[in-house]
Amino acid sequence: MSALLDSLASSLDVMAVRDAAGLGPVRRAALDDALRDGLPHSRVEAWKYTPLRALERRSFLPVDAVPALADTTFDDTVLAGIPAPRAVFVNGRFDAGRSDLSGLPDGVSLRPLSEVLRGDDTRASNFLARRFERPDEVFAKVNAALADEGVVLGAEAGVRGETAIHLVFVGVPAEGERAWHLRHRIELKAGAQLRVVEHQLSAGDHRHLCNSLMHVHLGRDARLLHGRVQDESTGATLLHRTDAVLARDAEYRRLDLELGAALSRHELNVTLQGDNARLHANGVLLADGRRHLDTRLGIDHAARDSSCELTWRGIGADRGRAVFHGGILIREGADGTNANLSNKNLLLSEGAEIDTQPVLVIHADEVQAAHGATVGQLDPTAMFYLRSRGVPAEQARALLTAAFCRETLSVIEDAAMRDAIGVRLDASLARSVAAAMAAA
Numbered sequence: 001m002s003a004l005l006d007s008l009a010s011s012l013d014v015m016a017v018r019d020a021a022g023l024g025p026v027r028r029a030a031l032d033d034a035l036r037d038g039l040p041h042s043r044v045e046a047w048k049y050t051p052l053r054a055l056e057r058r059s060f061l062p063v064d065a066v067p068a069l070a071d072t073t074f075d076d077t078v079l080a081g082i083p084a085p086r087a088v089f090v091n092g093r094f095d096a097g098r099s100d101l102s103g104l105p106d107g108v109s110l111r112p113l114s115e116v117l118r119g120d121d122t123r124a125s126n127f128l129a130r131r132f133e134r135p136d137e138v139f140a141k142v143n144a145a146l147a148d149e150g151v152v153l154g155a156e157a158g159v160r161g162e163t164a165i166h167l168v169f170v171g172v173p174a175e176g177e178r179a180w181h182l183r184h185r186i187e188l189k190a191g192a193q194l195r196v197v198e199h200q201l202s203a204g205d206h207r208h209l210c211n212s213l214m215h216v217h218l219g220r221d222a223r224l225l226h227g228r229v230q231d232e233s234t235g236a237t238l239l240h241r242t243d244a245v246l247a248r249d250a251e252y253r254r255l256d257l258e259l260g261a262a263l264s265r266h267e268l269n270v271t272l273q274g275d276n277a278r279l280h281a282n283g284v285l286l287a288d289g290r291r292h293l294d295t296r297l298g299i300d301h302a303a304r305d306s307s308c309e310l311t312w313r314g315i316g317a318d319r320g321r322a323v324f325h326g327g328i329l330i331r332e333g334a335d336g337t338n339a340n341l342s343n344k345n346l347l348l349s350e351g352a353e354i355d356t357q358p359v360l361v362i363h364a365d366e367v368q369a370a371h372g373a374t375v376g377q378l379d380p381t382a383m384f385y386l387r388s389r390g391v392p393a394e395q396a397r398a399l400l401t402a403a404f405c406r407e408t409l410s411v412i413e414d415a416a417m418r419d420a421i422g423v424r425l426d427a428s429l430a431r432s433v434a435a436a437m438a439a440a
Helices: 005-011 026-037 113-118 121-127 138-146 378-387 393-410 417-439
Strands: 085-088 106-110 149-156 164-170 178-188 192-201 209-218 223-231 238-247 251-258 263-272 280-285 292-301 309-315 321-330 338-347 353-362 368-376
Touching: 005 026, 005 338, 026 138, 106 113, 106 280, 106 378, 113 121, 113 149, 113 178, 121 178, 138 178, 138 209, 138 238, 138 417, 149 164, 149 192, 164 209, 178 192, 178 223, 192 417, 209 223, 209 251, 209 292, 223 417, 251 263, 251 292, 251 393, 251 417, 263 309, 280 292, 280 321, 280 393, 280 417, 292 309, 292 338, 309 321, 309 353, 309 393, 321 338, 321 368, 338 393, 353 368, 378 393, 393 417
Parallel strands: 085 164, 149 178, 164 192, 178 209, 192 223, 209 238, 223 251, 238 263, 251 280, 263 292, 280 309, 292 321, 309 338, 321 353, 338 368
Antiparallel strands: 106 149
């Protein structure tokens, strides 16, 4: 057994809610499956470009071993600009003092998973009993065994939420290297509309591990606008997975900005299960420093007249590495599907690396589908144009790089939400360009 899995496995026996909601046997079975399968190696296609040898040798302590960890003191300016309603989690623990759930629309409920597990309604935690069968899903199995906190967010039929709901996850320094496991569910019933922003931030340097899994269920004609900003500590390890299911006429619009962490992997799996379901998902991977960012899309068109529009941009600087897999499956009978994927990437430094793999599998007739990927450098003609008009080299590179990435922000239709996310993107891009210029 690896040191990593050995240390994580020891957490099950000290979990306060191990047997809550009758999940004890389910948790034990999931952990046994994970230990049997072990960590995926480089010959496993889904993990080919993200080796886990270094992570495999590390050990992590559970956060429960630190009393009142959610009360850890840190500079609250990290939360500046994140308004209510917001739910704040510090090192994997719900922080009621820093959260503010006022302003939630009528018909919208938001509860921490820990509260759900302590309640009497076992149906509210049914999603925790999901089984994961593939050998390469080891981190999902570990999550199924150990997740004891997260967000349970629901909207009743017809609810129209005009104010963004913020889910904030902050990593802070603590004694030793800690691991926590979060499980989330967002469920919108028929005709409901919500706006949600996830923030994964750091309040100081740390080397913790966060393993999170989110379920998104959109009912008929529901609409979710979802932004996610990952700007964690340069030593953090993040393993994040989103599984979404869209019913008839549902629409899911999301933006993912991967800006931080040492190792971050996000698997975005979306099943367009109902006719005329629509997905528009954009993202940016900013792999500077020595960070490794891995995004894997699995889009499954299972119904007629569904559509997906996917626009992803990658930046490689210093000795960073960005990995992107864009998989689209159009099943038999999913006639009328319209699917488009664009993945363009910029290399700002000779030591950076970008691996991109667009995959399109079609089993239906009468579809429109296109996918493409490019890796290149900044246009020298555009650079010359800006330099010839007196723009300094660093500023010119920053302008062109920002323009290259900002196209992805168009998926966020809420102007205030888009501008707030754009500020963080611009700051990260400026940092990356400055570092690349200094190393040149």
